[in-house]
Amino acid sequence: MHEVKLSDGIITLSPLRLDDVEAHLAGEDEPLVRWLSGGPGTREGVEAYIRHCREQWDTAGPLRAFGIRVGADETLAGTIDLRFAAEGLAPGQVNVAYGLYPFWRGRGLATRAVRLVSRYAASEGGQEAVIRVEPENAASAAVAQRAGFTPGKHTHGEDGTALDWYIRSLRIDNQ
DSSP, X not given: OOOOOEEOSSEEEEEOOGGGHHHHHHHOOHHHIIIIISSOOOHHHHHHHHHHHHHHHHHTOSEEEEEEEETTTTEEEEEEEEESSOTTXXXXXXXXXXXXXXXXTTSSHHHHHHHHHHHHHHHTTOOEEEEEEOTTOHXXXXXXXXXXXXXXXXXXXXXXXXXXXXXXXXXGGGO
């Protein structure tokens, strides 16, 4: 796998790696579990997920999972991932999902990460980015809107959860 590294000078996005397990487990809290992962992480589960993510990078699979890193030491502040294929997406649409650990919230880092990953998705052939948010998750909806996404349709996930869609064109001249 060639190492992808994206940066805007404030944050760096790079693929998740096994040495991120401790930081992820330490940063996980109730909102992250509720809105992103669906259940508390375990060492074994997080390691298996990161191995799966690495395999997706190695095989050019539909998942691209990044760590959101801050500072010269690239401290893990959260995660962001792209899914180039997922239930409910049209061809060319790319799902964006993100979460920050509590200490890093409220600093604009998620918005920066969404902008960076959107440019990457465009360079990989994505035509439209989609952020699907539960209506009660106002913070995530605000990130989507600050990153230039506009409200779209309302759907339900596979488990029946209501989802508000936020959509942004990935045309290169739109970046």
